[in-house]
Amino acid sequence: MTEHTLKVAGVAVDTRHWIGGERVASAGTFTDVSPIDGTVLGEIARGGPAEAAAAVAAAKSAFPGWAATPRAERARLLHAIADGVEKRIEELAIVETTDNGALLRSHRRGVMPRVAHNFRFFADWSLKLDHEDFETRGHTNHVSWDPAGPSVLITPWNAPLMLSTWKVAPALAAGNTVVLKPAEWTPLTASLLADIAAEAGLPAGVLNVVQGYGAEIGDALTSHPDVRRISFTGSVPTARRIAASAAPHLTPVSLELGGKSPLLVFADADLDLAVDLAVEQYDNAGQVCLAATRILVEGSVAEEFTRRFVDKTTRLQQGDPRDEATDIGPNIHPRQLEKIDGFVQRALTAGARAVIGGHPKDGQYYAPTLLTDVAQDSEIVQEEVFGPVLTLQTFADEDEAVRLANGTRFGLAATVATGDPERAERVSAQLVAGTVWINCFFVRDLQAPFGGSRHSGVGREGGTWSFDFYCDLKNTVTAPKGWKDHG
Structure with missing residues (x-):
């Protein structure tokens, strides 16, 4: 055990950021407390603009190599992450319950298996992502999904790991690199996810995890000119701030917000x-x-x-x-x-x-x-x-x-x-x-579009809709003639 490691229900959790394949400490910390009984779980690295810049730089540096990695290899690595999640379901479940107070039985039986499924589903979906070519006056149109670039993913505290991986998995499968910022009230399982991804062989810089407050590190991430996608789940006021922060660089945003259903x-x-x-x-x-x-x-x-x-x-x-x-x-x-x-x-x-x-x-x-x-x-x-x-x-x-x-x-x-x-x-x-x-509730299929109308959000994710967001769609039009004889 080190000064940067917590023991949560017997599980070791590193309290530092994960940037460029390395653990990075911060000068300041914030206190993580269990809602179950008010127990102080520990001090967590408190990032700011410097850590945001370092994480985006790591994601930018890793992007060309990851984008060029064949889909099948990216899918293999995502399945390896799912394997790692399944090996640690009990540890992830007890840490998440301790950190956010949700039912342990639900984490064991439903939530953590769903985390693994998020990776497997989007890995497999990426391999069958296709649009049939079509003709225009003899010209061939070919649609492709090109990786967009470094993506900032900001996630809430009510289902921390499941909602994080709902974003991380399609972003990685699409060929994007990721900077994940979990909610400051529930940072622990995101740190464990970084460990699992590294053990699975994910290249350094492809997944980065930074911790801290929205006003200190979140704003620095969402306003960064090198970020090409932002996905956020949370409140309407925070979404407005993110949209305004992203606007100068026209960074596309996906917002899953509140409800009054x-x-x-x-x-x-x-x-x-x-x-x-x-x-x-x-x-x-x-x-x-x-x-x-x-x-x-x-x-x-x-x-x-x-x-x-x-x-x-x-x-x-x-x-x-x-x-x-x-x-x-x-x-x-x-x-x-x-x-x-x-x-x-x-x-x-x-x-x-x-x-x-x-x-x-x-x-x-x-x-x-x-x-x-x-x-x-x-x-x-x-x-x-x-x-x-x-x-x-x-x-x-x-x-x-x-x-x-x-x-x-x-x-x-x-x-x-x-x-x-x-x-x-x-x-x-x-x-x-x-x-x-x-006559039912909460029946969710990952291939279905998910998102809200009005103030409940902007955009849809799930299935091909996720790849539509995390990618730049390209249409390549080829003329029927004009080729030189290379024989």
Whole structure:
């Protein structure tokens, strides 16, 4: 063990940046704290403009060689990274849970296997990326995806490693080099990813990981003239700052932002299924951008729906996320907990009623909350809370349901519960959302486009859409004659 190494649940984690294939310390540090019990995990290297410049320089230097590497070899290395992830699933799971407070059982069974799948999927997709040639007046058009260049990837704290690799994997598969900046509240698994990538044989400088605050290192990364792509998942205010920072160099950005998604429950729905879908919105202590936090229920079944919802919610176990029996863990940070409670208390003051919850618990835990008697134009209905707080409104018919569902500035996702397939088709066609789930929730396929409408984002990633973003698309037009005889 060295002064730059932490032991987190028995796992060694290097606290320094990973730049150009080497560990790099900073003069300053920031403190990483576990949301589970407030334990200080350690001091993390706190980067700034110098580290940003060094990381981009390393990515720029490594880019020509990586871009020229055949797709098949890039894919082989991504599969090797996936192998490394799978060998360390238990370590990654316990470190991530300790760092961000999400359920250990979820990390073990779903999240970390998905991390490996991210690498395997985009590695394989890159090999079949193709567009059939087509003719124009006898000329042949050939479409190709050329690597764009160094890419800055800025990721959130609610699903740190999964959302990081959702960006890292396609960027690398496309032939880009990467500078990854994880959220300062959850930096640890990004450091482990750097180790895994190096052990897999990824060339130095192809993946760089830098840590620190957005205002100190993030701005230096997004404004750098040598950066050719920026992908960000997080809040609308930060996205505005990133877009402004990228604008002088016309650096393309992909932004996956907040949500205030609706769950529409019609009277003809399977009510038990609808209740299950609603209770599922408390997953990860409500810290899910896709969460359907606005429950819209047809008036004739609202009372019965609410009764069943309350009955099911009160059986949820809230506590230490390392316990297999726990259903809801802590919120990420005291500042976030204060923000959540501020939303709730202002709503209660304005006349909302807490059917359940409505208050914090010990430590960084917030009671699962359902608020009714809320106006459509109220803050609690219009703004993203990002905690275990749902609202319930009623509607009389399809038109009102759609109007309420579309009545925010967001458009990330929507969920519809109905027993009528024709209604499902009608309603989903009218909803403003990047993803619509019908009688299900959180079913994600990496080949599908993912992103938001309105203030929920710019662009789509997933499948070929990821390569469309991380590459410069080129069309090569060849004349049918003009060749010299080389025989």
